[in-house]
Structures are given as structure tokens and as C-alpha cells.
Amino acid sequence: MRILVLGGDGFCGWPTALHLSDLGHDVTIVDNLSRRAIDLELEVDSLTPIRPVSERIRVWREVSGREIGFVRLDLAAEYDRLVALLLEHRPDAIVHFAEQRAAPYSMRSQTAKRYTVDNNVRATHNLLAALAATGIDAALVHLGTMGVYGYGWSGSAPIPEGYLTVKLDTPDGELKREILHPANPGSVYHLTKTLDQLMFAFYASNDQLRITDLHQGIVWGTQTPQTERDERLINRFDYDGDYGTVLNRFLMQAAVGHPLTVHGTGGQTRAFIHIRDTVRCVQIALENPPEPGAKPAVFNQITETHRVADLAKLVSGLTGIEIAHLPNPRQEAVENDLVVRNDRFLALGLNPTTLSEGLLAEITEIAERYRHRVDPHKIIARSVWRPGMETSPDLVDALPEPKAAEALAAS
Amino acid sequence: MRILVLGGDGFCGWPTALHLSDLGHDVTIVDNLSRRAIDLELEVDSLTPIRPVSERIRVWREVSGREIGFVRLDLAAEYDRLVALLLEHRPDAIVHFAEQRAAPYSMRSQTAKRYTVDNNVRATHNLLAALAATGIDAALVHLGTMGVYGYGWSGSAPIPEGYLTVKLDTPDGELKREILHPANPGSVYHLTKTLDQLMFAFYASNDQLRITDLHQGIVWGTQTPQTERDERLINRFDYDGDYGTVLNRFLMQAAVGHPLTVHGTGGQTRAFIHIRDTVRCVQIALENPPEPGAKPAVFNQITETHRVADLAKLVSGLTGIEIAHLPNPRQEAVENDLVVRNDRFLALGLNPTTLSEGLLAEITEIAERYRHRVDPHKIIARSVWRPGMETSPDLVDALPEPKAAEALAAS
Numbered sequence: 001m002r003i004l005v006l007g008g009d010g011f012c013g014w015p016t017a018l019h020l021s022d023l024g025h026d027v028t029i030v031d032n033l034s035r036r037a038i039d040l041e042l043e044v045d046s047l048t049p050i051r052p053v054s055e056r057i058r059v060w061r062e063v064s065g066r067e068i069g070f071v072r073l074d075l076a077a078e079y080d081r082l083v084a085l086l087l088e089h090r091p092d093a094i095v096h097f098a099e100q101r102a103a104p105y106s107m108r109s110q111t112a113k114r115y116t117v118d119n120n121v122r123a124t125h126n127l128l129a130a131l132a133a134t135g136i137d138a139a140l141v142h143l144g145t146m147g148v149y150g151y152g153w154s155g156s157a158p159i160p161e162g163y164l165t166v167k168l169d170t171p172d173g174e175l176k177r178e179i180l181h182p183a184n185p186g187s188v189y190h191l192t193k194t195l196d197q198l199m200f201a202f203y204a205s206n207d208q209l210r211i212t213d214l215h216q217g218i219v220w221g222t223q224t225p226q227t228e229r230d231e232r233l234i235n236r237f238d239y240d241g242d243y244g245t246v247l248n249r250f251l252m253q254a255a256v257g258h259p260l261t262v263h264g265t266g267g268q269t270r271a272f273i274h275i276r277d278t279v280r281c282v283q284i285a286l287e288n289p290p291e292p293g294a295k296p297a298v299f300n301q302i303t304e305t306h307r308v309a310d311l312a313k314l315v316s317g318l319t320g321i322e323i324a325h326l327p328n329p330r331q332e333a334v335e336n337d338l339v340v341r342n343d344r345f346l347a348l349g350l351n352p353t354t355l356s357e358g359l360l361a362e363i364t365e366i367a368e369r370y371r372h373r374v375d376p377h378k379i380i381a382r383s384v385w386r387p388g389m390e391t392s393p394d395l396v397d398a399l400p401e402p403k404a405a406e407a408l409a410a411s
Numbered sequence: 412m413r414i415l416v417l418g419g420d421g422f423c424g425w426p427t428a429l430h431l432s433d434l435g436h437d438v439t440i441v442d443n444l445s446r447r448a449i450d451l452e453l454e455v456d457s458l459t460p461i462r463p464v465s466e467r468i469r470v471w472r473e474v475s476g477r478e479i480g481f482v483r484l485d486l487a488a489e490y491d492r493l494v495a496l497l498l499e500h501r502p503d504a505i506v507h508f509a510e511q512r513a514a515p516y517s518m519r520s521q522t523a524k525r526y527t528v529d530n531n532v533r534a535t536h537n538l539l540a541a542l543a544a545t546g547i548d549a550a551l552v553h554l555g556t557m558g559v560y561g562y563g564w565s566g567s568a569p570i571p572e573g574y575l576t577v578k579l580d581t582p583d584g585e586l587k588r589e590i591l592h593p594a595n596p597g598s599v600y601h602l603t604k605t606l607d608q609l610m611f612a613f614y615a616s617n618d619q620l621r622i623t624d625l626h627q628g629i630v631w632g633t634q635t636p637q638t639e640r641d642e643r644l645i646n647r648f649d650y651d652g653d654y655g656t657v658l659n660r661f662l663m664q665a666a667v668g669h670p671l672t673v674h675g676t677g678g679q680t681r682a683f684i685h686i687r688d689t690v691r692c693v694q695i696a697l698e699n700p701p702e703p704g705a706k707p708a709v710f711n712q713i714t715e716t717h718r719v720a721d722l723a724k725l726v727s728g729l730t731g732i733e734i735a736h737l738p739n740p741r742q743e744a745v746e747n748d749l750v751v752r753n754d755r756f757l758a759l760g761l762n763p764t765t766l767s768e769g770l771l772a773e774i775t776e777i778a779e780r781y782r783h784r785v786d787p788h789k790i791i792a793r794s795v796w797r798p799g800m801e802t803s804p805d806l807v808d809a810l811p812e813p814k815a816a817e818a819l820a821a822s
């Protein structure tokens with residue numbers, strides 16, 4: 001297949017591009033490098049030493065003999081170039097990762113809120129309008145988030161895959177309807193994913209676009225079999241308070257000897273997936289697109305759920321690093337349960353990597369190895385959901401000597 | 412109250428600004444005049460001879476002794492000026508009409524689709540972000556559309572005011588939930604109103620903004636007691652295929668002796684409201700804002716529902732003008748029923764203008780009077796919902812002598 005990977009320089013996009021290339025597909029990455037620019041703005045670097053795109057692609061050619069194309073293009077701003085690219089490239093499939101994806105970043109400032117909405121809505125809508133206008137019948141796979149559902153909304157009912165069956169009373173008796181699960185976004189970032197959903201529903205219906213929306217959990221881990229083939233292919237690892245996601249942050253903190261930063265009681269339960277499974281799920285979704293005219297297909301792209309406090313305990317237990325309970329800069333429920341259906345990927349053959357398998361390797365092979373790259377002043381989350389909310393001061397000024405490695409060696 | 416009327420130069424905004432000013436409020440209009448610019452693009456004019464904003468405001472001062480302010484500002488593009496305006500003006504209330512509001516225009520081209528999404532999403536989100544950032548606790552009233560609900564979705568159940576009570580099955584038994592009515596938009600324009608709703612829900616919850624969303628039916632009629640006070644205060648009347656709405660188009664067609672253009676069988680049932688009631692509804696909504704922290708209040712701003720074919724018959728019966736059944740350029744159900752709740756406005760004292768009262772006056776006082784301003788080549792709707800859909804050729808090249816006036820005189 002000819003596949004465009006939009007956002008293919010990012011954390012999920014890069015390993016997906018390699019995975020699809022490795023399977024023999026003809027892959028072209030489209031990215032405006034905005035994520036690297038945000039690193040400059042936040043004065044932080046990936047924990048892992050990621051290389052420039054052209055070097056990544058050259059090394060991949062060396063190790064695999066396969067070509068990956070690259071087009072630097074802003075999906076949100078360069079509509080005419082996007083149309084020209086589609087017409088020239090005529091993709092069979094498109095994977096759309098190209099959005100601003102961090103909830104804390106999206107709440108950081110007025111500018112960041114507006115950027116997140118503008119960038120994400122325009123990127124997605126430009127793509128849909130361009131597909132409708134060109135008539136290119138590519139299978140479109142988009143990365144959504146579990147955060148569109150909210151947490152605890154449906155009581156003890158497991159979160160379904162996108163659509164919810166409800167009953168309503170009518171003068172003619174009870175009516176059953178399948179609806180898009182009601183939106184309960186917890187940040188401007190999550191809000192944009194709920195906007196995306198409505199755009200997908202409209203364009204699937206009006207223009208018969210074939211769309212799959214993957215409601216992904218929090219991705220953890222770093223490497224895939226492809227990114228491991230050469231250090232210069234290494235994947236991004238965000239550890240800072242805005243972009244770092246909870247489990248990877250704990251791993252980094254353990255590696256540098258920083259207290260594990262739990263917001264509030266840590267009673268938040270969240271869904272997780274390893275990056276190795278992300279790339280396989282995307283592949284499965286590409287291979288199983290909906291029919292033209294069908295409503296967008298939705299898969300929950302998650303493999304496990306955990307309470308944040310339990311994850312902290314797990315990592316603390318493995319490494320001996322203490323846990324710090326900090327004020328929560330987010331507006332969210334203090335505690336929630338979470339039961340999620342993920343039958344569709346399991347039925348299509350996904351064989352999940354579990355936390356218990358991957359965790360130790362992540363700490364020693366990634367977090368320990370690159371710990372010298374951590375800036376201790378970037379660890380505490382500082383973006384607040386409303387003006388005036390409190391955050392913790394920095395807990396350490398300089399990083400202590402490695403402890404986790406000793407603890408691990410001793411264990 | 413200090414009130415900003417965003418989009419106050421438009422069809423609904425102008426008479427609302429006058430109505431609020433007449434009630435003694437301190438009104439400032441904010442508008443980028445984009446609607447007038449679209450008239451230039453479409454090479455069409457309001458049937459009524461509307462005057463430039465500054466003349467409108469000057470004449471209003473002459474006839475009423477009251478001042479209305481005007482700020483030319485693009486809500487979607489000039490965020491910093493918007494923030495400065497809010498801080499300087501410190502409004503108690505804001506009415507937000509400032510969006511691209513025509514479904515056919517929104518489907519006209521890739522450019523128009525993208526403009527509609529960009530303009531409407533950014534205008535609304537900029538406003539929300541600015542209110543959150545400045546902490547200005549103004550009651551915000553936005554104009555939505557009945558089109559967010561779709562038609563026929565809930566079987567025989569009347570369309571509720573914004574929120575729908577549903578039941579879902581859970582392992583612990585049946586659960587009741589009040590949800591935002593599922594979105595079923597029929598065009599890119601309607602889609603943007605469903606996006607607005609989600610943004611409102613988020614900012615009402617996260618930033619305690621007090622928001623009312625008015626799901627308005629199709630507005631008909633032209634004048635209000637204020638716009639009638641001087642011909643130079645006259646309100647806009649759109650008659651063309653993109654911006655003209657169905658009932659006003661029939662009135663114009665009857666006045667010029669053009670066959671009444673029914674799309675398909677005319678089995679579409681729609682909700683209507685007179686412009687005089689629009690302005691009162693907005694006033695009522697402003698006077699009854701939700702509490703901070705409450706979810707957005709939703710009112711259905713409609714007073715009657717009618718089948719399009721019945722409206723055509725009514726106008727044809729009054730005027731003797733024939734009916735033409737044309738191919739429908741929209742993707743929509745051929746027939747639908749429509750029962751809509753509007754209890755909230757009725758409970759708050761709205762006393763509706765009915766079709767039977769206002770229709771004749773509209774034909775003679777507006778449509779007949781300005782019939783010489785109609786361009787017959789702008790009457791047929793030409794924007795299609797999907798590439799390749801058929802539209803009717805022009806039915807007349809030149810307009811015949813007035814017939815409706817004679818028929819009316821005779822009746």
C-alpha cells in the first residue's frame with residue numbers, strides 16, 4: 001500500500017512509519033516539525049537523543065534497504081500543497097497523528113489553547129475537505145484519545161468502542177439508538193479530539209470517506225523492534241511536565257532519583273498501551289477499514305488500566321524511589337474507576353505487551369541510559385487548568401547519583 | 412446593561428442591537444463586515460437597501476436619541492484586539508451572532524467549507540478563551556441552530572431543549588443520564604454549530620463561563636418595530652440561493668412572479684420564527700442567564716413548524732404563483748416530521764408572531780416594494796452537497812410584471 005503518515009516524525013508516528021515500511025509498504029512521512037519547535041519553546045529535549053528526520057530516514061535505508069519519503073508540510077496552514085500532495089501521491093491509506101497532543105500544554109496559556117484548537121481542527125478539517133474534493137478513496141486512520149469519553153460517566157458500564165446504545169422514551173414507546181459516546185473532554189486538547197469526531201461523522205456520511213478513529217490510551221515505552229535497530233533510529237521520550245505522560249515520567253524519575261510525582265491521591269485510573277502495540281494496532285486498523293458510507297469505525301486502543309497511585313507504587317517498589325503527593329494542576333475527579341472494552345483489536349489478533357514484561361527494560365535500557373539528559377527543572381508539571389491553581393515547587397535542584405540502577409542490580 | 416452584539420451588522424444582529432438599545436441598554440456592535448463582503452463575492456445584494464453601519468447608527472441616534480457603538484473587528488483573526496476590547500468595555504452581556512451562517516454557502520466549494528469551519532470555530536473559541544483569560548463574567552448568548560439535532564432522529568419524541576434523557580444498561584442496572592442531544596448536522600455550517608456546543612460545555616465547566624445557546628429555527632420576516640422607524644434602518648433580506656432562507660425566498664419569488672422553488676417533494680418539515688420574536692428571545696435569554704458552573708442553558712428558539720410544501724402552497728394560494736419542484740441540491744431526508752419543544756421561552760413570556768399574521772404584510776411591504784432589486788439569475792440554489800449533484804437551470808431570464816400585487820389586490 002501507498003501510505004502517508006501525517007505527524008510521522010512524532011513519538012507514535014515515527015515507529016509507526018518504520019513498522020509499516022518494514023512490512024513492505026510504501027511510506028511517506030508528512031510533518032511540519034512543530035513538535036520539535038515546541039521543545040525549543042519549552043527549553044526541553046527528548047530524554048532520548050532523537051536525530052533529524054533526514055538522518056533518521058537515511059539510517060533506516062542503510063539498515064533496512066527501504067525508502068521512506070518525507071514532505072515538510074503544515075496540514076493546518078498549507079491546504080493547496082496538501083491537495084497537490086494527495087493528487088500526486090494517491091495514497092491507499094493515511095494515518096493521521098498530526099495534532100498538538102499534550103493536555104497540559106493545551107492549558108498552559110491563551111496562546112497554547114488557541115494554537116491547539118486552530119492546529120488540530122484545521123489539520124483534520126483540511127484533510128477531510130481535501131479528500132472530499134479530490135475524491136481520493138484512501139482509508140483514513142486517526143488517533144483519538146480515551147479522554148473523549150471522560151472518566152466515570154457511565155457508572156459501572158464498560159466504556160464501549162465509540163458508540164453507545166441508549167434507550168429513550170417516546171410517545172410510541174421506548175426507542176433504541178446507537179449514539180456516539182457523549183463527549184466529556186478534560187482539557188482543550190481532549191476537546192479538539194471530540195471536535196474531530198463530529199467532523200469525521202459528517203464527512204463519512206456526506207462524502208463517504210472511510211475513517212477509523214483510534215481512541216488511544218496513554219502510550220508508554222519507547223522502542224519498537226525497528227527503532228532498536230540503530231541508536232540513530234531511537235524514538236522520542238518526553239519527560240517534562242507538559243509533554244511527558246505519567247508512566248514514562250515515573251520511569252524517568254526513578255532513573256534519576258527524583259520522587260515520583262503523583263498528583264493528588266493518585267486515584268485517577270487510566271488506560272495504557274505500549275508503543276509496540278500502538279504500531280500494530282494502527283496496522284490492524286489500516287487493514288480493516290470501514291466500507292464507504294459506513295459511520296466512522298472506532299477502536300479503543302488500550303491494553304491495560306491502572307490507578308496512577310498503583311503505578312507509582314509499582315515503580316517505587318522496583319527502584320526504591322519514594323513517592324511525592326503534589327497538588328493536582330488539573331480539574332479532574334480525585335478518584336475514578338475505569339473499565340474499557342477493547343474487544344475489537346483483540347479479535348483482530350492483537351497480542352498485548354503487558355506492563356510486567358516491559359517495565360524493567362524501559363528503566364534500565366532507556367531511562368538509566370539517558371538520565372544525564374534530564375533537566376531537573378522541567379520535571380514538575382506547571383500548566384494549570386484554571387488561573388490561580390497551585391503547583392509544587394521544584395523538588396530537586398540537581399540530580400543525585402543514580403539509585404535505581406543499584407536497587408535493580410541488588411534486586 | 413453593557414452589551415456587546417457580535418455580528419451586529421447582520422440580519423439578526425442589527426435588529427437585536429436596536430431592540431436592546433431601545434430597551435435602554437448600552438449597546439456596542441462588533442462586526443468585521445464579512446457578510447457584506449460575501450455579497451460582493453456572490454454578486455448579489457440584500458433585497459432591501461441596507462445602509463452602511465455608520466449611517467445606520469447615525470440614523471438610530473436621530474430617531475431614538477440613543478448611542479450605539481461600533482467596533483470593526485474580526486473575532487476569528489484579531490484575538491489581541493478582542494481581549495483589549497473586553498478589558499476596556501467590561502460587558503455585562505455578550506450576544507454572539509458572528510459566524511458564517513448559510514448551509515448552502517458552506518457547501519459551495521472547498522474554500523467556503525474551510526472558511527466556514529475556520530471562521531466559526533475560531534470566532535467562538537477566541538471569545539471563550541478571552542473570557543476565561545480576562546475573567547470577565549459576562550452572560551454569553553450564542554445563536555445555534557435547530558439543525559444540530561437533525562430531523563427525525565428521535566422518532567416521535569419531541570426534540571428537547573438541548574439535553575436528552577437517556578437510559579443505559581450497566582452491570583448495576585439501568586442508569587439515567589442527561590446528555591447533550593446527539594449531533595446530526597446536515598452541512599458544514601451546521602457542523603460548526605455542533606462544534607460550538609462542545610466548546611461551550613467545556614468552558615462552562617472548566618472556567619465557569621455562563622453560556623446560553625439558542626437553537627434557532629429558520630428566521631423569516633424582515634422588520635422589527637425599531638428597524639421600521641426609518642427606511643435607512645431597514646434590515647437585510649437575503650433572497651439568493653446561498654443565503655436566502657426558504658420562506659423569505661418564497662415571498663420574494665411570489666413578489667417577482669418567479670415559480671416557487673421547492674427542492675424535491677417539499678416534504679422537509681422545518682421550524683420557523685419571525686425576526687421580531689428572535690430579538691425578544693435574545694432579550695429573554697440575556698435576562699435569564701445560567702449560574703456560574705452550570706452547564707450551558709439551551710433554548711429552542713422557534714415558534715412554529717411547517718412542511719416546505721405546505722408553505723409553498725400557502726404562498727401560492729395567496730398570490731397565484733405556481734410551484735416548481737426542482738432537484739434537491741442537499742443530502743437530506745426526502746420527508747420528515749418535526750415536533751419541537753419550546754416551553755422555556757413560552758414560560759418566560761414569549762408571545763409568538765404567527766405566520767398567518769405576518770405573511771401578507773411581508774409580501775406587500777417588503778418583497779413587492781423592492782422587487783426591482785432582484786437579479787433573476789441569483790434565485791436558483793446552485794451549491795451542491797456532493798460533486799456532480801444536479802441543480803435546475805434558471806427558470807426565468809427576465810422578471811415578468813408583478814402578479815402577486817394584482818392577485819392580492821383582487822383577493
Ligand SMILES: NC(=O)c1ccc[n+]([C@@H]2O[C@H](COP(=O)([O-])OP(=O)(O)OC[C@H]3O[C@@H](n4cnc5c(N)ncnc54)[C@H](O)[C@@H]3O)[C@@H](O)[C@H]2O)c1
Pocket residue numbers: 006007008009010011012013030031032033034035036073074075076077096097098099100101119123143144145146216217218219220236245
Ligand atoms: N502519546 C500518547 O500517549 C498518546 C495517547 C493518546 C493519543 N495520542 C495521539 O496520537 C497522535 C500522535 O501522538 P504523539 O505522542 O506521537 O505526538 P507527537 O507530538 O510526538 O507527534 C505529533 C506529530 O505531528 C506533527 N504535527 C503536529 N501538527 C502538525 C501540522 N499542523 N502539520 C504537520 N504536522 C504536524 C508534529 O510535528 C509531531 O511530529 C496524536 O494525535 C495524539 O493525540 C497520543
Ligand SMILES: NC(=O)c1ccc[n+]([C@@H]2O[C@H](COP(=O)([O-])OP(=O)(O)OC[C@H]3O[C@@H](n4cnc5c(N)ncnc54)[C@H](O)[C@@H]3O)[C@@H](O)[C@H]2O)c1
Pocket residue numbers: 417418419420421422423424441442443444445446447484485486487488507508509510511512530534554555556557627628629630631647656
Ligand atoms: N438567519 C437565520 O435564519 C438563522 C437561523 C438559525 C440560526 N441563525 C444564526 O444566527 C446568527 C446570525 O445569523 P444572521 O442570519 O444574522 O447572519 P448574518 O450573516 O446576516 O450575520 C452575521 C454577522 O456576523 C458577522 N461576522 C461573521 N464572522 C465574523 C467574524 N469572524 N468577526 C466579526 N464579525 C463576523 C457578519 O459580518 C454578519 O454581519 C448566526 O450565528 C446564525 O447561524 C440564523
